[in-house]
Amino acid sequence: MSAIAPPRPSRTRSRVVASIVCVIVVVAFWSVDINWARLGNLPSEIVRYLWLMFSAPDWSKLGEALYQTWRSVEMAWVGTVFGIIVATPLSFLAAKGFGPPPVQAALRGVFAVIRAVPEIIIAIIILSVTGLTPLTGALALAVGGIGTLGKWGFESIDGVPRGPIEAVRAAGGSTSQVLRWGVWPSASPEFLSFWLYRFEINVRASAVLGLIGVGGIGDMLTSYTQYRQWGVVGMLLIVVVVVTIALDAISGAIRRRITEGAPVHDLER
Amino acid sequence: MTQHTAEVGAVASASAPWAIRMRDVSVRYPNGVVALKSISMDIEPGEMVSVVGLSGSGKSSLIRAINGLVPITSGQLTVGGHNLGEAKGRELRRLRGEIGMIFQGFNLAGRTSVLNNVLVGRLAHTPTWRTLLGVHTAADKQIAFDALERVGILAKAWDRASSLSGGQQQRVAIARALSQEPHLVLADEPVASLDPPTAHAVMRDLRRINTELGITVLTNLHLVDLAREYGTRLIGLRAGEVVYDGSVDDASDAVFEEIYGRSIRAEDVLDR
Numbered sequence: 001m002s003a004i005a006p007p008r009p010s011r012t013r014s015r016v017v018a019s020i021v022c023v024i025v026v027v028a029f030w031s032v033d034i035n036w037a038r039l040g041n042l043p044s045e046i047v048r049y050l051w052l053m054f055s056a057p058d059w060s061k062l063g064e065a066l067y068q069t070w071r072s073v074e075m076a077w078v079g080t081v082f083g084i085i086v087a088t089p090l091s092f093l094a095a096k097g098f099g100p101p102p103v104q105a106a107l108r109g110v111f112a113v114i115r116a117v118p119e120i121i122i123a124i125i126i127l128s129v130t131g132l133t134p135l136t137g138a139l140a141l142a143v144g145g146i147g148t149l150g151k152w153g154f155e156s157i158d159g160v161p162r163g164p165i166e167a168v169r170a171a172g173g174s175t176s177q178v179l180r181w182g183v184w185p186s187a188s189p190e191f192l193s194f195w196l197y198r199f200e201i202n203v204r205a206s207a208v209l210g211l212i213g214v215g216g217i218g219d220m221l222t223s224y225t226q227y228r229q230w231g232v233v234g235m236l237l238i239v240v241v242v243v244t245i246a247l248d249a250i251s252g253a254i255r256r257r258i259t260e261g262a263p264v265h266d267l268e269r
Numbered sequence: 270m271t272q273h274t275a276e277v278g279a280v281a282s283a284s285a286p287w288a289i290r291m292r293d294v295s296v297r298y299p300n301g302v303v304a305l306k307s308i309s310m311d312i313e314p315g316e317m318v319s320v321v322g323l324s325g326s327g328k329s330s331l332i333r334a335i336n337g338l339v340p341i342t343s344g345q346l347t348v349g350g351h352n353l354g355e356a357k358g359r360e361l362r363r364l365r366g367e368i369g370m371i372f373q374g375f376n377l378a379g380r381t382s383v384l385n386n387v388l389v390g391r392l393a394h395t396p397t398w399r400t401l402l403g404v405h406t407a408a409d410k411q412i413a414f415d416a417l418e419r420v421g422i423l424a425k426a427w428d429r430a431s432s433l434s435g436g437q438q439q440r441v442a443i444a445r446a447l448s449q450e451p452h453l454v455l456a457d458e459p460v461a462s463l464d465p466p467t468a469h470a471v472m473r474d475l476r477r478i479n480t481e482l483g484i485t486v487l488t489n490l491h492l493v494d495l496a497r498e499y500g501t502r503l504i505g506l507r508a509g510e511v512v513y514d515g516s517v518d519d520a521s522d523a524v525f526e527e528i529y530g531r532s533i534r535a536e537d538v539l540d541r
Contacts, residue, residue, distance in 0.1 A: 172393025
């Protein structure tokens, strides 16, 4: 028995697309103005700076570093709370079937625009009003948080089972009661998890915001880099990494507990 | 004083059952499908009615029209003397608060407690701020506990709703309807997701609501034997029209074949 293969579908289209992508990659590579000669020095330079920073970290400024880290975390925390307070009602309005459709579309657009702008740009805009204070950083994180929390929020509400909503409506519930008893019990674990995740993001972002001088550990890092005190910079990096990893781990563990529910042994009787 | 007593009496007698009066009621969905075609019928207070028909016959639309979840597009519909067909907003929600509804899929909020699910039945009877904060009055909680006791699962009050079996979940849903202290209970294929013994237990609960509390009960079913056993009156729907309306005792196999437009098959009965 000799099987006759069906005619192979035309591959012209994919070939054309592949060639175009190839050309774009090559042109893009050569159009970037890079001093290739310096590339050779890169590995030795990296090793030199790593040695400067970490061969003898300067722990004398540790107290100041911890204080500034705490300010960064505070900035992240306040930014997260403000973001939650504004984003949660907006995400209900942006969800299908709750807000008026034009409001829904407008809010989804606003969330998308905010997500397209990095927090540091938002901070520079806010800076002109509130000045170089940690509040500026917190507000920038809050605004940035509205973009992500709003989007995660309405997507989660859109995905909630419709049955409980119908039941609350059938029992005579108003829209707010439908949200409270038809939507919230299903959506709340995801919301709590989003809030914690946004806090993790804000802890990392708050260090970056220090670069423009709104205070916190990022501010200190910029200063000592400019003073070229590499021992202090090395110590600061260690503090940032340790604190960020620790907060990520704690928050991540809480989030897992929320989304996966209690461990099995708690449920057994 | 007299008025006060009368009000208390009205609240206490949750069993003051409602009639349903329909005159030429039609339901046409926005996509053009006509689910109900000019239906006229009277359900008297305290009746136990089985509505039968194949899927797509309009029985689900009928039950949803009676509590306003599906708006009627023409005709007159009154429940307990209230014009539900024209009711909107607050008035519609108040009427729904007096009508219990039971669903095929139970429609419980699985991630919260059984008690919280039952208290959904009190939403229309409680100030909004209380319901939003979840600060329930002792009286409301007592009503919820009594409702759970009536369907025999009071012990599960603090459990997560999703941890219960299907039959238990449907009982919670019945308790939720009972906590409304309803004048009318509507059930949309209440046992279609349950195994036969559980199905009978749940149908017995519905019958007790009718016989012990005197509440009007309207149940959608597609199973011939359940409709015969648990209803006193049978309404047959086919393609959005009433094709039979009479006593269950007179509903022979021939009547069901007329309603279904085909012969009775094994899948049309629960106990084979």
